[in-house]
Amino acid sequence: MSDRAIRNLEHLRRSASTARVLNLLKVSDDHGHTDEWSEKPMFQTPSLNTSLIIKHRLRRNETDSFPGRRQVATKLVLPIDTADLKTGGRFVFVNQIGFERVMLEAFGLPAEHHDIRTLRLMDQLPSLDPFLLREQLRRGGVDAAPCYFAISEADLAKMSAFVEREIEPLVTLSIGKGVDATQSSARMASKILSNTPGDRLEALRMTLRLEPEQYQEGVFCWKGFLYYKWSLNSMMQDIVKVADEVASVSPWGPVDASSREYIKRGRGVLRSNIMQTCEKVSQTLKYYDQAYAGLTQRGDPLAFRDFLLEAPTLFTRLGDQLGAIQHIVSFWRFRFNANSPPVQVDELIDIFMDFETGLMGRNFDDLAAEFPV
Structure with a gap:
């Protein structure tokens, strides 16, 4: 790993998760002492639960690592020493050729393991935006603790209000004009946002x-x-x-x-x-x-x-x-x-x-x- 790559890894450790980076090492640093972190982990494998997951734009020499054509891949980075990122890290792309073999040899995880399924759910998303990541994992049956998703209650409330306003014309179409659609819009927004x-x-x-x-x-x-x-x-x-x-x-x-x-x-x-x-x-x-x-x-x-x-x-x-x-x-x-x-x-x-x-x-x-x- 080059000096510049090491510097980038050090920056990632200090920075919070973004739409491109899921920083589970920082989540562990900040919440590893809490009950919610230990009772509802994102991954069952400890080393995966302190990894860095990155939406990575593939370089030309990396595209042949996959069975199909793609430009962006999900990169799983495991620091060699979580206390000193200057030692670098090992990485694997989710769903690259030989991915199941790598995960079995490195972690003893069979193809049907919960953590493999979680990584594949992440790979289906175009970004690691916390709101959509939470919804995608819930849809796939993964109930990770809220600390893994940097979403404030205020933002959730604003998002819900926005969805209610957006779908009000659809609700009005359903119940007819002249009827107050506020409560119906709120209920329908809740169903859409919760997959209910x-x-x-x-x-x-x-x-x-x-x-x-x-x-x-x-x-x-x-x-x-x-x-x-x-x-x-x-x-x-x-x-x-x-x-x-x-x-x-x-x-x-x-x-x-x-x-x-x-x-x-x-x-x-x-x-x-x-x-x-x-x-x-x-x-x-x-x-x-x-x-x-x-x-x-x-x-x-x-x-x-x-x-x-x-x-x-x-x-x-x-x-x-x-x-x-x-x-x-x-x-x-x-x-x-x-x-x-x-x-x-x-x-x-x-x-x-x-x-x-x-x-x-x-x-x-x-x-x-x-x-x-």
């Missing part, structure tokens, strides 16, 4: 003529769209602020000519890429808005049916884009707050390279042609 079945949700499935599995997967991704829409709205001021700070940040200490040129170029490119990615997220969300308006305003359920069928693919696209933005904002807050030490040139270059890699456009040409937004 209900008569009104079943009626919607029948209206859309979807099979139960298609509908369940579509509704989960619909919930993801609602969450991402709320996230983008609530983060927009911070995104613009971070983008402006990126454009003006300078390293501390001496800077050679080549580093100065890279940072000068990187400021402008990175800021532009951040804002362009936000625009792509907005365009993907507009596709959902149009389909939902067709159902609730024009009485045309076919567009929303098509959206639910396409939602898993679009959800991956959206999560990849917004996850990269969320990671940048979260890490920037951590590294460039008032109490942080000055950033030196090598570290700033590392940060720029990491951010640029995360924002690197996936090839969505085929998707754009099939699902115009």
Whole structure:
């Protein structure tokens, strides 16, 4: 492991979980003494419960490690010494070729083990955003303690209120105009957010003529769209602020000519890429808005049916884009707050390279042609 990789690992230890990184080592440091951490662990294997799990954009020499074509993988990093990350770490990609053999040889875990299933549930998500990660694990029967998910009660309340407002037109369509839909919207929002079945949700499935599995997967991704829409709205001021700070940040200490040129170029490119990615997220969300308006305003359920069928693919696209933005904002807050030490040139270059890699456009040409937004 290179010096720069070691420095990155040390930063990950100190920083909280983000949409790209699940820092179980920090969760263990902060909550390992509590009953909830020990009684409801995310993983049953102790070493996995102090690991770092990263949504990693694959390099060209890594793509052959997988049986199919993919750009982002779930990377499981196990520090050699959790007290001293300078010793580096071992890693494996979830679902890489030979993954089951590696997990059996390294941890004695058979393919059907709870922890293998948990890792595969994580691998199905486009990002490790705590809200969606919690919902995905619950959907898969994994009931991990709240300390593993950095979600405040205030944010949960705001998210619930946002979902209620979003689905009120659908509830009004169901119960008729002129009737107060507030309580009905709250109940339906609760069912959507908790994956709880209900008569009104079943009626919607029948209206859309979807099979139960298609509908369940579509509704989960619909919930993801609602969450991402709320996230983008609530983060927009911070995104613009971070983008402006990126454009003006300078390293501390001496800077050679080549580093100065890279940072000068990187400021402008990175800021532009951040804002362009936000625009792509907005365009993907507009596709959902149009389909939902067709159902609730024009009485045309076919567009929303098509959206639910396409939602898993679009959800991956959206999560990849917004996850990269969320990671940048979260890490920037951590590294460039008032109490942080000055950033030196090598570290700033590392940060720029990491951010640029995360924002690197996936090839969505085929998707754009099939699902115009």
